[in-house]
Amino acid sequence: MISANLSAIFYLISGVLFILALRGLSSPETSRQGNFFGILGMLIAVTVTFLTTGSFSTGFVFVIVFILVGGSIGAFIAYKIPMTAMPELVAGFHSLVGLAAVFVAISAFLNPIAFNLGTPGNIKLGSLIEMSIGAAVGAVTFSGSVIAFLKLQGIMSGSPIIFKGQHPLNAIILVSIIILIYFLCSTQSSNLFWVLLAVSFLIGFLLIIPIGGADMPVVISMLNSYSGWAAAGIGFTLENTALIITGALVGSSGAILSYIMCKGMNRSFFNVILGGFGASDEASNISNKEQRPVKSGNADDAAFLMKNASSVIIVPGYGMAVAQAQHALREMVDTLKKNDIKVSYAIHPVAGRMPGHMNVLLAEANVPYDEVYELEEINNDFANADVAFVIGANDVTNPVAKTDPQSPIYGMPVLDVEKCKSVLFVKRSLSPGYAGIDNDLFYKENTLMLFADAKKMTEDITKNL
């Protein structure tokens, strides 16, 4: 048994270690050490909690058992999960944080004495407010993440689900949550607590269904943020510094990532939340399909162009990951490098399905991270490069975003691929991308379309080099 003051100091230390864990991610060299700090912080927090409660009876054994059960499931998933499925994994994990927050809040509500918050039916007002906010945000995180998971996994259609009166309904529910919290605090009624939870689960569900598959990077980041605020809410209830610090860190982290993703798509946060983007996919697919001439080539042509180049920029998109072409791509690049051709990779902020996803996929294929550049770092280099090799990307290269104010993607930052001497565009067909619009790049004089499966085409090019 250790004193409350001593344990508070240890919680503070673990909070600081969590800050260092995030700080470590500023560069890949320090990142592994950062992760170690995170693990250390967690270890300290858990150990101190045991020492503070001071009970090492049968209950303690069960705690260990549950940790081991959960831990082995988590470890198993962590080792098995393919890197392409990271967005689903993260969404799934967010739902667990949300649900854990809800469970802790329920437990505290039913047995406030154990948490030193008063007695049932007479919980301290401040604690009750914090608890209900934590529970509500946790519930929203849970149901929202479940929907995001189902959409990413393809179990649920990625297209937005929109119905009439959606926004007024959501607004009414949000207001009713606030009213419910108010009455819960004044009456301490447990029925109201359950209603609050049910309504919060419902709003999480309703908030995410209208958001389209293309906007999932924003949604995942946003839910990341929510899971942080939920943890912070519970942290206030438990008067635990580690939880408060962590909650604030995670909350702001998710918010910043949502902002970066929105900026990458040139959309306002509210625009994404209100949803409906990409709903007209099918419609615009058929319309304005005027026949414009396209130059298409085969692997031989592509190999010839690249062999005679002195610098090549690769522009990968999620389509590359779908075709599992990243290893074939790296082999092609290895061959190019043997021929003394300078190769770099250009990554658009929304190239993958979650922030930084494409970087992980390339790292998995053994692409050194110092050959991979972000949009701002590399965009000026396209003008001096000989060949741009676009594989699995589409909208993020569309010059229309710079030229046509009528276009839905106007103003979105794009890679200046068209400035390259020649562009090789690997694609199955001329179909439009997520945004549902035609890519002007297809019809440029210097573009050679390579109609094929990304993996097969890349392998064929390597053979021809």
Add this chain to the structure above:
Amino acid sequence: MEIDPLIFRLSIFILSIFVGYYVVWSVTPSLHTPLMSVTNAISSVIIVGAIIAGLSGNSDSIFNTSSIFGFLAIALAAVNIFGGFLVTQRMLAMYKKKKKDK
């Protein structure tokens, strides 16, 4: 007049938001996915609440409604802690520098 301890916690919270803001902006974009998985892992420090809840039963009855929710929360948070840190480690291990031999 005494200051409510809540105010101190609120101060920690607000300052942590600022710390988070600056720290996260300094994270390199190529590590944004590990950032998400590690924030996932650390937000599961909520397990401390779950442990208190799980141990809230008395010696005669370890399991009551309140402690059962605590135990479930422990398991959920543990999935996240182990899964989150391990998958982060797995990803970070893949980030390699260019070999210098060329």
